[in-house]
Amino acid sequence: MSVLIVGSTALDSIKTPTAENPRLLGGSASHAAVAASFFAPVKLIGVVGEDFPKKYLQLYRKHGINLDGLQTQPGKTFHWSGEYEVNMNNRRTLLTELGVFEKFTPHLPAAHKSTPYVLLANIAPALQHHVLDQMQRPKFVVADTMDLWLNIALDDLLKLIKRLDGFVLNDSEAHQLTKEDNVFAALKKIHKLGPRYVIIKKGSHGSILSGPKGFFICPAYPLHKVVDPTGAGDSFVGGMMGYLATARGSLDANIRRAMIHGSVVASFCCEGFGLNRTTKITRANIAKRVKELEGLTRF
C-alpha cells in the first residue's frame, strides 16, 4: 500500500561550525517522502516556486515519488536558513521566507484521496486539517508538528490531534504541550487528547512509543559524528510510515520494527547535509543497521 505525505517542500540553507550549504533540498515532506520511498510508493503533496531547481524534482522522481500533488506556483520556494552550534544540539533560525507557502492550499488529485496511509508531516495544522478533510477513510493517519504551532496555532493543533491515529512530537514539545517533564506522564496526557499511538522523539536518545500494547523503547543508531541533524525527525516518521504501509500483519505487530527502520533512516540523514546522504543509501544499507541495532539492544 502507498503513503500520502503532506508537509513543507523547501530550500534549506544550513550553517554548521565547519561548513555552509546554501539552498539544499529540504522541508519536512521532502525528508519524510525520501525516507518512506525505501519501503513504499509515496505520493507527495506540497508547493514549490518557479525557482525550484529541476535537479530536485529529478531527485524526487529517482525515489519513485509521485509528484501529481506537488504544485508549482508563481513566486519563490519556501526558504529556511538555520545555524547549528558546536554540539549540533542547538540550532537557531536565521531566516524564514515563506514564499509560495504563504498562500498554499493543498488540493489532492482524485486518485490520491483513497491512499490508506497518511502522514501529515510538520506544516501548519490548518493545512494538515485541509488534507485530512479530502481523504476518504484512510487506514492510518499520523501527524508530526513543531513548537511553532504549539505557540501560534494551538487550537488548530488540538483539534487535529483528536482526528489522528498516531501523533509524533519531540520531548520538548511534549513538555510544552502537557507541562509534564516526565516522558511517560506526558504520553499518558497526550493519549487523552485522542491518538491511540503517541511517539515522543528524543534525538540521539531514541524515541518512546505508547500504544495499545504498551510502551516500546526505540533506540537511536549509534553515530560517532553528526554532520547535520536537519530532517532527522521527518526521516524517522517517514521511514516508519513507509515501512508500515507495506508490512504484512497487524499494525501492532509491525509498529516497533517500523520505528526501528525510521530510526535507521534518520541516522543516515544525520550523516550528511540536507538529503545528501539519505538519497545515496539502499534498502540493504538500512537492513544492515537494523540488524546491528538488534545486536546492540539484546540482553
Added chain:
Amino acid sequence: MSVLIVGSTALDSIKTPTAENPRLLGGSASHAAVAASFFAPVKLIGVVGEDFPKKYLQLYRKHGINLDGLQTQPGKTFHWSGEYEVNMNNRRTLLTELGVFEKFTPHLPAAHKSTPYVLLANIAPALQHHVLDQMQRPKFVVADTMDLWLNIALDDLLKLIKRLDGFVLNDSEAHQLTKEDNVFAALKKIHKLGPRYVIIKKGSHGSILSGPKGFFICPAYPLHKVVDPTGAGDSFVGGMMGYLATARGSLDANIRRAMIHGSVVASFCCEGFGLNRTTKITRANIAKRVKELEGLTRF
C-alpha cells in the same frame, strides 16, 4: 563470589519541591552496597561518626552487608544536603559537612583483600587508589566518579582510570573529561585512558556500554514519577557489580544483563527518598521489571 565496595557512607538531607527529608541513610557506598546485596555478598568499606544512627547499621545488616571494614570514628558522619528543582533533573548542593570523612583512611581487614569484585564507588580518587593498593589480584575492578573530582583531582583520577577494568561516569562528566559532545566519540577517547569497559550513564535515557564486544544500549525502566533520584547512579553500578559477582559464565556474556539489573534497581531507588524504596524490594520485584524491560525493548 563477593563484592568489596568503598565509597561514601553519609547522612543525606534531601529537599524536593514537595518534601523535605533530613538525615536519610545515603552516600555512594550505601546505595551501591544495598543494590549489590540483592545478588551477592557485599563487604562495605567506609567511615561513620559517633552520631551515625544504629538503625542504619541494622539496615546494612538486614541486607547481609559485611561491616568489618566500616570504621566508626570520633566526630560527625559526613552530611550532604541538596535541593532538587521541579523537573528533578537539576539539583544544587546546599551543604557539605565532611566530618569524619576529612581524615578517612580506608584500612582493609585481611580477609577483604582477596575479594574478586571491587567497586570503587564515588569518593576521592586518592581513597580509591588507597583501597586498590591493598587488594590482592582482584578479578574485576570498576570505579565511578563525579564532576567534583574532575575539577579538583583530575591527575589522581586519570592515574586511577589507568588501573581499572571498568569505568562508569555520566554523560556530562564524559563531556567534561573528553570535550566530546557525542557519547560514542567520548567512549572511544575514554578507552584510550585505560579501561576495557566504559559505561556512560544518561539518567532517564539509560546508559551505553562500550566493551570488547562493542556497544550495548541499555534502557532505563519507565517511571511515571521520580520521587528522588539521589543514589540512582550508585544503585545502577552496585546492582551491576552484584549481578556480575554471582553470574556464571564469562564477563562479556553477563555484563549486559548485569547492567539491566543495575538499571532496574536504580529505578526502584528513584521511587522513594534515599534508600526508602530500595530497602523494601525483593529479588522477585527486580526479576519482574527485568522481564518487563525485555518486553519493552524487543522488536
